[in-house]
Amino acid sequence: MARITFIGFDADDTLWQNETFFRLTQERFESLLADHADPAHLHDRLLAAERRNVGHYGFGVKGFVLSMIETAIEVTEGRVQASVVAELMAAGREMLAHPIELLPHARDAVVAAADHGARVVLITKGDLLDQERKLAQSGLGDLFHGVEIVSNKTADVYARLFMRHGVAAEGAMMLGNSLKSDVLPVLETGGWGVHVPHHLTWALEHAEPPHGHERFCELSDLGGLLPLLNRVDP
Known part of the structure; x- marks a missing residue:
């Protein structure tokens, strides 16, 4: 050889x-939308959005945040509060600033x-x-x-x-x-x-x-x- x-x-x-921080943020996402869908449903909807979007946004935090926002809009039928979107964006910024382990x-x-x-x-x-x-x-x-x-x-x-x-x-x-x-x-x-x-x-x-x-x-x-x-x- x-x-x-x-x-x-x-x-x-x-x-x-890396993935640990995505999972923690996803739990935060599921908590924010707990009044609209159960965690398993939100997990499946978010994964479907990521699958659709990866070809457009690529891999990484930014695409993940956009997919969370898209899913939040879908499951609330467009009624998601601006404060929820702002918190999801803040979660993404925290991920981008997280210390390396x-x-x-x-x-x-x-x-x-x-x-x-x-x-x-x-x-x-x-x-x-x-x-x-x-x-x-x-x-x-x-x-x-x-x-x-x-x-x-x-x-x-x-x-x-x-x-x-x-x-x-x-x-x-x-x-x-x-x-x-x-x-x-x-x-x-x-x-x-x-x-x-x-x-x-x-x-x-x-x-x-x-x-x-x-x-x-x-x-x-x-x-x-x-x-x-x-x-x-x-």
């Missing part, structure tokens, strides 16, 4: 917490990847300004050889990214919490896909694990990266 010369890291819920072994894993001799790149999708803010606050920025903030993660996007960095897909490895975005499309290019599960996963990122694929690996946390590299690329 080709030596691993490129290691990509997802950001949200791989290196630092690194996940276990995040820094050590990035350092281990670089020490292995690979080009180490952060590959994340979402709002440009928010992702740049989180990276700056994480204290990890100087550890990466490059940063790629993309609108979506598909096999074509990864293939172009690998080409731009001068690496063959067979020598690339990607680590992330999303099977749909971080693992399956990289396997499709011929690279290594390493799943690092987070206890919370957005429903739109759900996919089934490709058990049996020779380039698929799963780690309980980022602390397992160095042993994995020593095993598959000694």
Whole structure:
């Protein structure tokens, strides 16, 4: 097999917490609209709005807030109070300003990847300004050889990214919490896909694990990266 010369890291819920804050804000949303619908109904309506809107607004807090507002308008049949809309907007601003909480072994894993001799790149999708803010606050920025903030993660996007960095897909490895975005499309290019599960996963990122694929690996946390590299690329 080709030596691993490129290691990509997802950001949200791989290196630092993210989905936790979305869930807390969604609970706030459900509380604000409790007089109009039960939590399960609001959850389903909000998810449907996110599914409709992700192609227009992209991934991240801003699209989430717009989807909450749209859902609030729908379930109240246009009678949602301005104070509720204002509180949802305030919740979004709080999310955009929330301090970064690194996940276990995040820094050590990035350092281990670089020490292995690979080009180490952060590959994340979402709002440009928010992702740049989180990276700056994480204290990890100087550890990466490059940063790629993309609108979506598909096999074509990864293939172009690998080409731009001068690496063959067979020598690339990607680590992330999303099977749909971080693992399956990289396997499709011929690279290594390493799943690092987070206890919370957005429903739109759900996919089934490709058990049996020779380039698929799963780690309980980022602390397992160095042993994995020593095993598959000694």
